[in-house]
Amino acid sequence: MTRVAVVGGGIIGLSIAAELLDRGADVTVYDPSPDGADGAWHVAAGMLAPGGESAFEYPHLTRLLEAGHELWPSFVAGLGDVGYDRAGTLSLALTADDVAEAAREWKHQKLTPLTGSQVRDLEPAISPRVRAGAFAAAEHQVDPRKIVAVLRERLTGRIIPRLITDISERDADDVVVIAAGYRTGALTGLPIRPVKGQVLRLRGEPGLLKHVIDGAADGRHVYLVPRADGEVVVGATQEERADRMPTAGGVHDLLRAALDLVPGLAEHELTEVTAGHRPGTPDNAPILGFLDDDRRVAVAAGHFRNGILLAPITARLIADLVLTGTADPILDAFAPGRFR
Amino acid sequence: MTRVAVVGGGIIGLSIAAELLDRGADVTVYDPSPDGADGAWHVAAGMLAPGGESAFEYPHLTRLLEAGHELWPSFVAGLGDVGYDRAGTLSLALTADDVAEAAREWKHQKLTPLTGSQVRDLEPAISPRVRAGAFAAAEHQVDPRKIVAVLRERLTGRIIPRLITDISERDADDVVVIAAGYRTGALTGLPIRPVKGQVLRLRGEPGLLKHVIDGAADGRHVYLVPRADGEVVVGATQEERADRMPTAGGVHDLLRAALDLVPGLAEHELTEVTAGHRPGTPDNAPILGFLDDDRRVAVAAGHFRNGILLAPITARLIADLVLTGTADPILDAFAPGRFR
Numbered sequence: 001m002t003r004v005a006v007v008g009g010g011i012i013g014l015s016i017a018a019e020l021l022d023r024g025a026d027v028t029v030y031d032p033s034p035d036g037a038d039g040a041w042h043v044a045a046g047m048l049a050p051g052g053e054s055a056f057e058y059p060h061l062t063r064l065l066e067a068g069h070e071l072w073p074s075f076v077a078g079l080g081d082v083g084y085d086r087a088g089t090l091s092l093a094l095t096a097d098d099v100a101e102a103a104r105e106w107k108h109q110k111l112t113p114l115t116g117s118q119v120r121d122l123e124p125a126i127s128p129r130v131r132a133g134a135f136a137a138a139e140h141q142v143d144p145r146k147i148v149a150v151l152r153e154r155l156t157g158r159i160i161p162r163l164i165t166d167i168s169e170r171d172a173d174d175v176v177v178i179a180a181g182y183r184t185g186a187l188t189g190l191p192i193r194p195v196k197g198q199v200l201r202l203r204g205e206p207g208l209l210k211h212v213i214d215g216a217a218d219g220r221h222v223y224l225v226p227r228a229d230g231e232v233v234v235g236a237t238q239e240e241r242a243d244r245m246p247t248a249g250g251v252h253d254l255l256r257a258a259l260d261l262v263p264g265l266a267e268h269e270l271t272e273v274t275a276g277h278r279p280g281t282p283d284n285a286p287i288l289g290f291l292d293d294d295r296r297v298a299v300a301a302g303h304f305r306n307g308i309l310l311a312p313i314t315a316r317l318i319a320d321l322v323l324t325g326t327a328d329p330i331l332d333a334f335a336p337g338r339f340r
Numbered sequence: 341m342t343r344v345a346v347v348g349g350g351i352i353g354l355s356i357a358a359e360l361l362d363r364g365a366d367v368t369v370y371d372p373s374p375d376g377a378d379g380a381w382h383v384a385a386g387m388l389a390p391g392g393e394s395a396f397e398y399p400h401l402t403r404l405l406e407a408g409h410e411l412w413p414s415f416v417a418g419l420g421d422v423g424y425d426r427a428g429t430l431s432l433a434l435t436a437d438d439v440a441e442a443a444r445e446w447k448h449q450k451l452t453p454l455t456g457s458q459v460r461d462l463e464p465a466i467s468p469r470v471r472a473g474a475f476a477a478a479e480h481q482v483d484p485r486k487i488v489a490v491l492r493e494r495l496t497g498r499i500i501p502r503l504i505t506d507i508s509e510r511d512a513d514d515v516v517v518i519a520a521g522y523r524t525g526a527l528t529g530l531p532i533r534p535v536k537g538q539v540l541r542l543r544g545e546p547g548l549l550k551h552v553i554d555g556a557a558d559g560r561h562v563y564l565v566p567r568a569d570g571e572v573v574v575g576a577t578q579e580e581r582a583d584r585m586p587t588a589g590g591v592h593d594l595l596r597a598a599l600d601l602v603p604g605l606a607e608h609e610l611t612e613v614t615a616g617h618r619p620g621t622p623d624n625a626p627i628l629g630f631l632d633d634d635r636r637v638a639v640a641a642g643h644f645r646n647g648i649l650l651a652p653i654t655a656r657l658i659a660d661l662v663l664t665g666t667a668d669p670i671l672d673a674f675a676p677g678r679f680r
Contacts, residue, residue, distance in 0.1 A: 200588075202588050234588075245609040245610075246609065246610045247606065247607055247608060247609060247610060248540075248542050248574075248595055248598065248599065248605050248606055248607075248608045248609075248610050249599065249605075249606025249607060250610075251591070251595060251610050252592065252595035252596060252599055252606070255588055255591060255592035255595065256592060256596065258588065259588065259589065259592055265588050265589075266587060266588055266589025266592070267587055267588075267589060268587060268588050269585040269586065269587060269588075270585075270586045270587060270588050270590075270591050270613060273610060273613065
């Protein structure tokens with residue numbers, strides 16, 4: 001039986017570990033946080049948007065996002081209720097400048113522009129000031145906290161609350177998978193950096209919003225992810241900073257953009273103010289594969305804004321790699337060696 | 341020895357109890373919250389502003405506020421470090437409309453208007469957009485949480501964590517003092533209602549602000565109370581609501597006004613988002629004195645926006661009343677009987 005150590009108990013590490021366990025490996029996850037809640041997943045809203053902006057610059061990433069997106073129905077089928085919701089995403093633009101900017105993305109994604117009133121027909125809570133929008137039927141949502149809870153349950157007894165600071169600590173294992181988010185940089189020397197994101201959680205009567213909202217309001221980008229229970233996740237700032245502090249400016253900008261687009265959110269309770277770190281890479285694409293100089297060590301990190309969307313495909317590809325020793329060709333563009 | 345029950349362990353109840361204890365009474369405080377932290381004091385910024393707007397309509401209140409203000413130096417002398425700071429308050433007006441509104445209050449308080457650049461000479465962090473201001477040297481600040489901690493320490497063993505729902509429960513005591521904030525309404529039938537206030541706490545490098553800021557920004561009123569340790573208290577909304585939820589709209593309005601006046605606060609950490617209830621009365625003045633139909637029951641509640649400022653004078657006047665049975669003439673205008 002292959003013995004695998006997974007370093008990192010976030011959504012990537014847990015998805016890989018659960019897949020390996022299903023396929024008969026003897027897997028152990030190492031994560032210093034007792035509930036893994038310092039991971040990016042804990043802050044993440046869980047938008048599943050394969051056509052997102054990050055793929056503009058890296059066509060290989062578009063293919064991976066699309067392939068990853070297709071795995072979601074079967075992935076969640078095995079998990080129970082994890083808030084998987086396919087109502088789709090409304091992209092909004094408040095001002096004329098916002099429309100000019102958004103139109104470029106809508107064109108890239110082959111979405112049909114909608115007028116303000118067409119948008120409000122779909123989602124009556126949208127502000128009358130919103131000028132235009134587009135409907136992205138393929139952009140879904142899921143609740144990352146629910147997924148992690150299910151995966152942790154499945155891996156009961158296999159998650160060790162320990163900080164691994166040197167990969168050689170796990171020399172006794174057949175393979176070590178490094179899925180430690182931005183901390184993978186310090187463990188491997190790979191160029192992965194923390195990109196801070198501040199995220200709010202609001203709560204009110206369910207039903208104000210039916211769709212995910214992904215909008216621009218006076219140049220401020222914001223997304224609103226409404227859960228079935230009345231929670232609305234509002235994100236996210238994008239800052240090249242390593243601290244975890246929510247700031248007055250960050251929270252203000254998110255609330256202002258959210259209220260500009262959906263004024264009815266003003267009466268919602270503000271229940272959580274958090275900040276986390278996306279694992280950023282130089283090309284915004286993840287790093288997936290064996291280290292060139294040590295084929296006993298696989299990396300699965302640097303997913304930047306796409307960690308939730310890519311968790312199922314990462315789990316499948318890395319489990320294949322670990323158990324067969326052979327990389328799927330789709331991984332070629334994401335090999336750690338591309339940064340040497 | 342006079343046996344006194346004080347119902348309510350907020351800053352009013354504790355100040356009265358400590359004064360009674362000093363003067364030889366056998367005092368017990370009843371408060372259901374283990375640390376008293378559901379009191380208005382826990383949210384309050386601690387501005388000591390005797391010339392505030394609430395006194396416009398009730399000249400008796402102006403006299404009480406001024407008399408109360410004079411007690412502060414001797415009150416804090418007995419308490420140790422409770423953040424008592426006499427640097428004074430800068431009143432600010434952002435837009436032309438804000439100036440028109442503020443000028444009325446500055447005139448009422450006999451303050452000399454300052455230009456925007458005069459304001460920035462006093463406090464360089466003020467936004468260049470601020471048009472005018474005035475300096476109120478007599479408006480000081482204190483940290484209510486520090487005061488309550490000292491008073492609770494002094495009353496160790498005399499604070500019982502119990503909710504009193506009927507005054508007759510304390511029939512065994514010689515006198516019962518009701519100092520239960522807005523909950524005094526339900527206990528006595530007096531017209532005291534909760535007026536919700538949302539308050540934020542920010543934290544950054546100490547020294548950004550030297551003075552308390554009390555400003556209007558595009559019609560939004562905000563105050564900023566900078567503590568010596570780098571905390572800045574940002575308050576407060578004023579809402580006729582009984583819930584304790586911080587809302588997206590309330591937090592947004594506070595942050596927007598704060599950042600409009602002092603842009604450098606954007607990088608401060610947002611450390612606390614709270615809501616509390618001022619005890620409001622029909623004339624915005626407190627209710628102080630024996631109930632007409634039961635001179636064994638004294639009320640000390642309904643301090644609205646002036647609970648911190650009036651704590652020392654309330655303690656002195658109510659202790660006199662309880663121990664001598666005679667009311668100081670200054671109390672005449674605040675008797676419970678005025679609302680029958």
